[in-house]
Amino acid sequence: MLTVDNVVVRFxxxxxxxxxxxxxxxxxxxxxxxxxxxxxxGILGESGSGKSTLGKVICGLLEPYEGSVTLGGTALYGKSKLVPGVLSVVFQDYTTSVNSRFTVREIIKESLLVLQRRTRTQIDFETEIMELLELVGLSADFIDRYPHQLSGGQLQRVCIARAIAVKPEIILFDEAISSLDAHTQVQIMDLLLKVKAIYNFTYIFITHDLPSVTYMCDRVLFLYKGRVAEVVDVEAIGTVQSEYARKLLHSILDIKVE
Ligand SMILES: Nc1ncnc2c1ncn2[C@@H]1O[C@H](COP(=O)(O)OP(=O)(O)OP(=O)(O)O)[C@@H](O)[C@H]1O
Ligand SMILES: [Mg+2]
Structure with missing residues (x-):
């Protein structure tokens, strides 16, 4: 689906x-x-390890100095352009990732326009927006609200609806739930798992929070100072080999590392 090969980024x-x-x-x-x-x-690593930088490279926002990224057979930084809408992103900072002068309707409609262009199908925007709101657990009367009239959790649900609306192949989440309270985090994670099962999406879940990785992910990549320390299945997380992964697990959770 997505291949990242020998990516080097320098500033x-x-x-x-x-x-x-x-x-x-x-x-x-x-x-x-x-x-x-x-x-x-899951992409797990401490602050400054390069997770968001890697995320930017994956979604086509930052050309690496060396290496390549291939998404569904298309090289991201090659001559052929990536089709808009194949990959969606949900960022941590939901307040700045939406246009504050747009209503919820307009925010989601923008994504539906991308889908309409890509699939060349007619879309009944109003019905589609209502269905997306319902899917992310928001009632219909949110449709005319502006971002500042929503709570953090509600606005992040709108961002998720917007990401789903384009029917992408992959959704990248960069600390998408980190700034929400614990209860809302679990609600949003459940929502994401539900949506994933419906559309068979592929997720990349960037975080520094181990419990959310074990809750959400099938595999986890440990990023340490800009290098891949280890990639393991989540079920095998207690048997990690690399020193960094072992240390991280020890420090965060009392997982017994064999
Ligand atoms: N545009 C840039 N120019 C110069 N340095 C940058 C730039 N973007 C990121 N960096 C540096 O790259 C390093 C990795 O940053 P990055 O944002 O990828 O970390 P992160 O793992 O996402 O951290 P956090 O968990 O705090 O979000 C940091 O030292 C940062 O200062
Ligand atoms: Mg980051």
């Missing part, structure tokens, strides 16, 4: 001492992994 150092030559800091050091169709892959 210019902000306070470079050199005048004529830029100094670079490497953030991702040859990251390689693949995502299978229909699975949920």
């Amino acid at each position: 210019p150092k902000p306070h470079s001492q050199l005048i004529f030559k830029k100094e670079y800091q490497t953030i991702l050091h040859g990251v390689t992994f693949s995502v299978r169709k229909g699975e949920c892959l």
Whole structure:
């Protein structure tokens, strides 16, 4: 479904001492992994390990210095352009990821327009928007509200509806539930699992929170300082080999590492 091959990302150092030559800091050091169709892959790592940078590379927002990303047979940074709507993203910061002057109707309609263009089918927007709202657990009277009239959890549900609306192959979540309270987190995770089962989506779930990975994911990739430390099935998480994964598990949960 998605292949990330030897991806290297580097940024210019902000306070470079050199005048004529830029100094670079490497953030991702040859990251390689693949995502299978229909699975949920968790990307777990501490703050600053490069998770969001990797997410940006995966969704086509940041061209890597080296390496390649292939989505459904199309190279993301090659000559052929990725068809809009094949991959959706849900970010942590739901307040800035929506246009504050748009109503819920307009936010979701934008995505449906992308789907209409891609599939060349006529869409009954009003019905579709109502169905999506119901699916994400919001009643019909939310349709005319503006983002500031919603709670964090409600707005994130709108963002999820928007991500689903394009009927993508893959949805990438970057800390999408991290800033919600524990109860809302579980509700949203249940919602995501339900939606995944209906549409057979493939998920990439970026987080620094181990419990949500074990709740949501089939496999987990440990990212440590811009390198893949290990990829394991979630059921086998207690048998991780790499030192980083073992340390992380020890520190977060009292998982007995054999
Ligand atoms: N555009 C940029 N220019 C320079 N440095 C950057 C840029 N984007 C990210 N970085 C640096 O790359 C490193 C990794 O950042 P990234 O946002 O990928 O981490 P993260 O794993 O998502 O962390 P968090 O869990 O806190 O979200 C950080 O040291 C950050 O300062
Ligand atoms: Mg991040």
